[in-house]
Amino acid sequence: MKVNTQKDPEKIIWDHMRSxxxxxxxxxxxxxxxxxxxxxxLFVSVTYVVYTLKxxxxxRACNNEPFSTNRHLSSTPSNNSLPLVRNHTxxxxxxxxxxxxxxxxxxxxxxxxIAASAKLWEQRQNYIKIWYKPQEMRGIVWLDDKVKNQExxxxxxxxxxxxxxxxxxSYTNKQGHRSAIRISRIVSETLxxxxxxxxxxxxxxxxxxxxxxxxxxxxxxxxxxxxxxxGSLSESHLQNIFFSYGMAYGGGGFAISYPLxxxxxxxxxxxxxxxxxxxxxxxxxxxxxxxxxVPLTKEVGFHQYDVYGNLFGLLASHPVTPLxxxxxxxxxxxxxxxxxxxQALQWLKVPMKxxxxxxxxxxxxxxxxxxWTVSVSWGFAVQIFRGVFSPREIEMPxxxxxxxxxxxxxTAYAFNTRPVSRNPCQKPFVFYLSKAKFDxxxxxxxxxxxxxxVPHPACRWKMPDPDKIETIVVHKKPDPHLWDRSxxxxxxxxMSTKKKGSVMVNVGVCRDGEISEVQV
Numbered sequence: 001m002k003v004n005t006q007k008d009p010e011k012i013i014w015d016h017m018r019s020x021x022x023x024x025x026x027x028x029x030x031x032x033x034x035x036x037x038x039x040x041x042l043f044v045s046v047t048y049v050v051y052t053l054k055x056x057x058x059x060r061a062c063n064n065e066p067f068s069t070n071r072h073l074s075s076t077p078s079n080n081s082l083p084l085v086r087n088h089t090x091x092x093x094x095x096x097x098x099x100x101x102x103x104x105x106x107x108x109x110x111x112x113x114i115a116a117s118a119k120l121w122e123q124r125q126n127y128i129k130i131w132y133k134p135q136e137m138r139g140i141v142w143l144d145d146k147v148k149n150q151e152x153x154x155x156x157x158x159x160x161x162x163x164x165x166x167x168x169x170s171y172t173n174k175q176g177h178r179s180a181i182r183i184s185r186i187v188s189e190t191l192x193x194x195x196x197x198x199x200x201x202x203x204x205x206x207x208x209x210x211x212x213x214x215x216x217x218x219x220x221x222x223x224x225x226x227x228x229x230x231g232s233l234s235e236s237h238l239q240n241i242f243f244s245y246g247m248a249y250g251g252g253g254f255a256i257s258y259p260l261x262x263x264x265x266x267x268x269x270x271x272x273x274x275x276x277x278x279x280x281x282x283x284x285x286x287x288x289x290x291x292x293x294v295p296l297t298k299e300v301g302f303h304q305y306d307v308y309g310n311l312f313g314l315l316a317s318h319p320v321t322p323l324x325x326x327x328x329x330x331x332x333x334x335x336x337x338x339x340x341x342x343q344a345l346q347w348l349k350v351p352m353k354x355x356x357x358x359x360x361x362x363x364x365x366x367x368x369x370x371x372w373t374v375s376v377s378w379g380f381a382v383q384i385f386r387g388v389f390s391p392r393e394i395e396m397p398x399x400x401x402x403x404x405x406x407x408x409x410x411t412a413y414a415f416n417t418r419p420v421s422r423n424p425c426q427k428p429f430v431f432y433l434s435k436a437k438f439d440x441x442x443x444x445x446x447x448x449x450x451x452x453x454v455p456h457p458a459c460r461w462k463m464p465d466p467d468k469i470e471t472i473v474v475h476k477k478p479d480p481h482l483w484d485r486s487x488x489x490x491x492x493x494x495m496s497t498k499k500k501g502s503v504m505v506n507v508g509v510c511r512d513g514e515i516s517e518v519q520v
Contacts, residue, residue, distance in 0.1 A: 104220055105199055105200070105216060105219050105220045105224065106216060107133070107136045107137050107138075107212065107216065108136070108138075108197065109197060109198065109199035109200060109224070110137070110138070110198075110199065110200045110201075110202055110215070110216070110219070111138045111139060111140070111190055111195055111198050111200070111201050111202070112132075112137065112138070112139030112140070112158065112201075112202050112203075112204060112210075113139070113140055113142060113186040113187055113189075113190040113201055113202070113203050113204075114128065114139060114140065114141045114142065114158065114186075114204050114205070114206055114208075115142055115183040115186055115203070115204070115205050115206065115250065115281070116141050116142065116143050116144075116205075116206035117143070117144060117179075117206065118143050118144055118145040118146065118147045120206065120207075121143065121147045121206065122147075122148075123330075124206040124207050124330075125154075125157060125206070126342050127206065127207055127208070127209055127329055127341075127342070127345065128141070128157055128158070128206060129154075129156045129157060130209065130342070130345050130346055130349065131209055131210045131211070131212060131345075132156070132157065132158060133212070134155060134156060134157070134158070137158075137212065138158070138195065139158035139159075140158055140159055140160075140161055140190055140193070141157065141158050141159070141160045141161070141206070142161055142162075142163045142182075142183075142186050142189065142190075143160060143161070143162055143163070144162075144163060144179060144182060145162065146162065147160070161189075163182045163183075163185070163186070163189065164182075164185070164189060166178070166181040166182050166185070169181045169269075169272055169273060169276075170273065170276035171276055172276045172277050173276075173277055173278060173279050175279060176278075176279040176280060180278075180279065180280045180281040180284065181272060181281070181284070182281075183250070183280075183281035184268075184272065184280075184281035184282075184284040184285050185268065185269075185272070186203060187201045187203055187256055187261055187264065187265075187285075188261070188264060188265040188268050191258075191261045191262065191265050192265065198258050199219075199224035199257065199258055200219050200224060200255050200256070200257060200258065201255070201256045201258070201261050202215065202253060202254070202255045202256075203250050203253060203254050203255075203256070204250070204251075204253040204325070205250060205251045205327065207251070207327060207328065207329045207330055208251060208252070208253055208325055208326070208327050209325060209326040209327075209329060209345055210253060210324065210325050211322070211323050211324055211325065211352060211356060211359060213352070213356040213357070214301060214322035214323055214324050214356055214357065214359070215253075215255075215324050215325075217322050217357065217483050218230070218255075218299050218301065218322060218324060219255060222257070222297070224257050224258060224259075225257070225259060226257060226259065227257060227259055227260040227263065227292070227294045228255070228256070228257040228260060228294075228297055229248065229254065229255075229256055229260060229289050229294050229295070229296055229297060230248070230254060230255040230256075230296075230297045230298075230299055230302075231248025231249065231250075231252065231253065231254030231255065231296060231297075231298070231299065231302050232248065232249065232252055232254075232298055232299055232300050232301070232302035232303070232304065233245060233247070233248075233249065233298070233304070233414055234249050234304045234306040234404070234414065235303075235304060235305060235306050235307055235314075235404070235413060235414060235415070236306040236307070236403060236404040236405065236408075236412060236413065236414065237411075237412050237413055237414045238403075238404070238405050238408060238412050239306050239404060240414055243279070243280075243282065243283050243286075244283065244286055246286060246290075246295060246296050247282055247283060247285075247286035247296065248282065248285070248286070248296055248302070249282055249302075249304035249306075249327075250281060250282045250285070251304050251305075251327040251328060252302040252303050252304035252305070252325050252327050253302050253324065253325045253327075254285075254302065260292070260294060263292055264288060264292065267288065267291070267292070268288055271284075271287065271288040271291055272284055272288075274287075275287045299321070299324065300319050300321050301319075301321045301322045301323055301324035301325070302324050302325050303323075303324070303325055303326055303327060304327050304328070305326060305327045305328045305331075305332060306328070306404040307328075307332065307401040307402060307403065307404060308331060308332065308401065308402040308403075308404070308406070309332065309333060309400065309401040309402045310332070310333050310400040310401055311326075311332050311333070311335055311400070311401060312335075312381070312398075312400045312401075312430075313397040313398035313399055313400035313401060313417070313420075314397050314400075314401065315335060315360055315377060315380055315381075316362070316375065316377045316380065316381055316383060316397075316398075317362055317375075317377070317394070317395055317396060317397040317398070318360040318361065318362060318377065320361070320362075320487045320488065320489055321483075321487065322357065322483055323359050323360045323361075329341050329345070332401070335348065335380070336348075336432055336433070337432060337452055347433070348379070348380075350379075350433075350436045351378070351379030351380075351433065351436050351445075351447065352379070354379075354436055354437075354438055354445045354447075354478060355378070355379070355445055355476065355478040355479065355480075357478075357479055357480055357481075357482040357483060358378050358379065358476065358478070358479055358482060358490070358507075359378065359379045359380075360377055360378065360379060360380050361377070361378050361482075361489070361490060362375060362376065362377050362378075362394075362395060362489060363375070363376045363378070363489060363490045363491060363492035363507050364376075364391045364394050364395070364489070364492065364516045365491065365492040365493055365494055365505070365516060366388060366494070366516075366518075367494045367503075370463065370464040371386075371387060371388060371463055371464075372384050372385065372386060372387075372464070372466060373385040373387065373388055373389045373394065374492065374494060374503075374505060375394050375428075376474060376492050376505060376507055378447070378474065378476060378490075378507060379433060379436070379447065380432070380433060381430060381431060381432050381433065381449065382430075382431040382449045382472045382474065382505070383428040383429065383430055383431070384428065384429045384431075384466040384469065384472075384503070385426065385428050385429075386425050386426065386459065386461060386463060386465075386466065387425070387426065387461070387463075388518055390518050391516045391518075393418060395489075396416050396417060396418045397415070397416075397417050397418070398417070398418050398419070398420050399417045399418070399419055399420055400420060424456070424457035424458065424459050425459035425460070425461045427456060427457070429451065429456070429466045429467070429469065430451075430452045430454075431449035431450060431451050431452065431469075431471070431472045432449060432450060432452050433447060433448075433449055434448050434449060434450040435447065435448040436448070438478070442475070443477060444475050444476060444477045444478075445475070445476050445477070445478060446473065446474070446475055447473075447474045447476070448471060448472070448473050448474075449471065449472040449473075449474065450470065450471055451469065451470045451471070468500075468501055469501060469502070469503055470501040470502070471501060471502045471503075472502070472503045472504075472505060473497075473502060473503070473504045473505070474492075474504075474505045474506075474507055475495075475504070475505070475506045475507070476490075476506070476507040476508060477508055479508075479509065488510065489510075489516075490507050490508060490509060490510065491507070491508065491509070491510035491511070491514050491515075491516065492505050492506065492507045492508075493505065493506045
């Protein structure tokens, strides 16, 4: 039968697998296959190792790898590599041998725009004459109207110009004055004069006193090729609430980089039209900065001084930053007693010339034997307190001044303050600057501070009385690079002296491990 003659395929396979010959073939195959696999693996491995070694050896000599960083990390590249560096100009641009380093910002790169009033010019021009250096600085005084003898320019003052007409701009604030529009455009009008080599425009009022050397120190920190709007706030918390905590107060002064001024001049007139209800010039300027998207860069050495009365508490505890400006000089008392406002500022120029970086900088130390606290505000005043006060207390301004809003209390300041002590034993003995000079033999400044005599109530504390002290002598080396380092108060040390009625203090950079430590 056909069915019987056809073999079952499954049975044939099964029988074939059981036959001896089949087992021999199968055995030989199973022994050969592992050997082939081993040789294949060995071949692949050797090939991989050889290829890797070749790749490593050639990559060190290759200078065309797109992600190689060895060339750029080398501080002294070889002559052979320099031509290759030029092929990667997007990553590194070598300085030419004859290329001069970029000049640091100086007086020659700054232009002052000073807002002035014709009615007050006769009096306030004297403030400008004290700080302005016509041989080194550039600036323009912008008046609202002509003044007497305007044609005869004073060589000690910047040139005088009359601001352009602003009658086309709307002003609707009933509490302010439309002169705010004129003042807000001073930076733009100064830029339109086309002065060359300008990096910064600095705005101020005719009653602003600039410590110009410290202004330069501040501006050097910033890239003048970028958009910068630099200034500070009001001392009055209420002022900052009413106007803005993001606004620079023009009386204290503010700086605008040249590129930002160029951007401002293109849009400011349109911007001003959008804010007819704003009060002053500063808030108009800040509104335009907001439209440009540029925030305020705060530098607390610019001082608006929206206060009344005596600035002593603020100046004797100046923050650890360069003193850049003083404002409202007609409102506050003269900073030195028994002097006019102009005389006081002229006297401040003496320590300014010796060490402008250290002007008004506070140092705190202790006379351990007498248990006195000594606070030095260099170039201005020294205080001696009976007892031991912590630096945390002494670095806080005492309230010798009144708020801009006379009904406001101490909570209306934008910073911490401490009350003037009512305890007769804690009333400080104040010594104001009377002499200052540079001692070339010692390479140090020697400043002398004389007792300011005011009535002192009797004190029953059983401890030495500072009432016998008449003079304090402070030795301090000039430190023009003080602000090139991280901010830190200088340290002071009370030195021994045989001179009766005198205390000698040394002020300088804190030594290793030196602190103003409270001795309990």
